Amino acid sequence: MTESVSSRHHGISDDLRHQITAGGIKAGERLPSEADLARQYMVSTPTLRSALAVLEREGLVEKIHGKGNFVRRPLRKxxxxxxxxxxxxxxxxxxxxxxxxxxxxxxxxxxxxxxxxxxxxxxxxxxxxxxxxxxxxxxxxxxxxxxxxxxxxxxxxxxxxxxxxxxxxxxxxxxxxxxxxxxxxxxxxxxxxxxxxxxxxxxxxxxxxxxxxxxxxxxxxxxxxxxxxxxxxxxxxxxxxxxxxxx
CATH class of the missing domain: 3.40.1410.10 (Chorismate lyase-like)
Structure with a gap:
């Protein structure tokens, strides 16, 4: 059961990552709400948040409290x-x-x-x-x-x-x-x-x-x-x- 949940949230992060890198979701754009994304992928909210956490660690998504999740604009080094x-x-x-x-x-x-x-x-x-x-x-x-x-x-x-x-x-x-x-x-x-x-x-x-x-x-x-x-x-x-x- 644990492996299934883990596989599911990685599948969601893979799909969102592809949309971001392919330009389907633009830098600075707000993602749908966590509730909407959970319904879209037919998973629980905790599973959806685990998928978003993967993208946060990779620097692709940032969570702004009170506003939602956004595709991070690349910041200069x-x-x-x-x-x-x-x-x-x-x-x-x-x-x-x-x-x-x-x-x-x-x-x-x-x-x-x-x-x-x-x-x-x-x-x-x-x-x-x-x-x-x-x-x-x-x-x-x-x-x-x-x-x-x-x-x-x-x-x-x-x-x-x-x-x-x-x-x-x-x-x-x-x-x-x-x-x-x-x-x-x-x-x-x-x-x-x-x-x-x-x-x-x-x-x-x-x-x-x-x-x-x-x-x-x-x-x-x-x-x-x-x-x-x-x-x-x-x-x-x-x-x-x-x-x-x-x-």
């Missing part, structure tokens, strides 16, 4: 350039992305205090940056900065992170050390919801910690990209000790 970049999680200059920003004043607790190297309950500004390609969310970043270091440009919510980024880049003294930790993992529930991706779709998560010449951390950034939308490029420069070469 960008390159994340390691190092001190902008607050926009995409540092690729050719990416035509719109970025929204939401600022929240919080108190540092737990692992955040370790990353920022501040006492528990220290005042911190959190900047939530979400990039969009058209109306589809592309990637997100959560930026944490000690309250006394937050530039004036970051104190108001705005349509883009670019002005905020210039403010951070102008900090005096400038960042002297940047450490980035990269991992592939499954998205947290809020990340999957924000990015409109399946909870089974892998994301590339980057934690960036920037410190000044005194060792004080001036920014912690948590960047999250769906795995099919980003390449990460890192360049290592060999530092030559001039004293040894002269000796």
């Amino acid at each position: 960008i390159t994340y350039v390691g190092g001190w970049g902008t607050l926009d999680p995409s540092t690729a200059t050719d990416a035509d992305l719109r970025v929204t920003v939401r600022r929240t004043a919080i108190r540092a607790h737990g692992h955040l205090t370790t990353l920022l190297r501040v006492p528990n309950d220290s005042p911190v500004n959190e900047l939530l940056c979400i990039s969009y390609e058209g109306e589809s969310p592309h990637s997100l970043a959560r930026i944490y900065v000690p309250r006394d270091l937050t530039p004036t440009a970051a104190l108001s919510d705005g349509p883009s992170c670019e002005g905020t980024a210039r403010g951070f880049a102008a900090l005096n003294p400038p960042p002297a050390e940047i450490q980035e930790t990269v991992c592939a993992r499954l998205p947290a529930p809020d990340e999957a919801s924000t990015l409109r991706i399946s909870s089974a779709a892998a994301v590339l998560a980057i934690t960036r910690v920037a410190a000044d010449r005194t060792g004080r951390v001036i920014e912690v950034a948590h960047l999250v990209f769906p795995g099919d939308r980003v390449d990460a490029a890192f360049t290592t420069h060999h530092v030559v000790d001039e004293r040894r070469t002269q000796g």
Whole structure:
């Protein structure tokens, strides 16, 4: 019985996939309601949802709560350039992305205090940056900065992170050390919801910690990209000790 149900939902996903790839259902088009599709394929709603979940994991369909299931428009792949970049999680200059920003004043607790190297309950500004390609969310970043270091440009919510980024880049003294930790993992529930991706779709998560010449951390950034939308490029420069070469 289980094999029959499994075979049925894979058959439905195969049929819908063929309709999408053949252009019978266009990118951005809303699929019939789940109830209508279940009647069309003569299956239960749970079986139909299992079929749609397969297409979600493949990136062909996205479920927008309150609106329905849509054929996903192909989103461009960008390159994340390691190092001190902008607050926009995409540092690729050719990416035509719109970025929204939401600022929240919080108190540092737990692992955040370790990353920022501040006492528990220290005042911190959190900047939530979400990039969009058209109306589809592309990637997100959560930026944490000690309250006394937050530039004036970051104190108001705005349509883009670019002005905020210039403010951070102008900090005096400038960042002297940047450490980035990269991992592939499954998205947290809020990340999957924000990015409109399946909870089974892998994301590339980057934690960036920037410190000044005194060792004080001036920014912690948590960047999250769906795995099919980003390449990460890192360049290592060999530092030559001039004293040894002269000796």
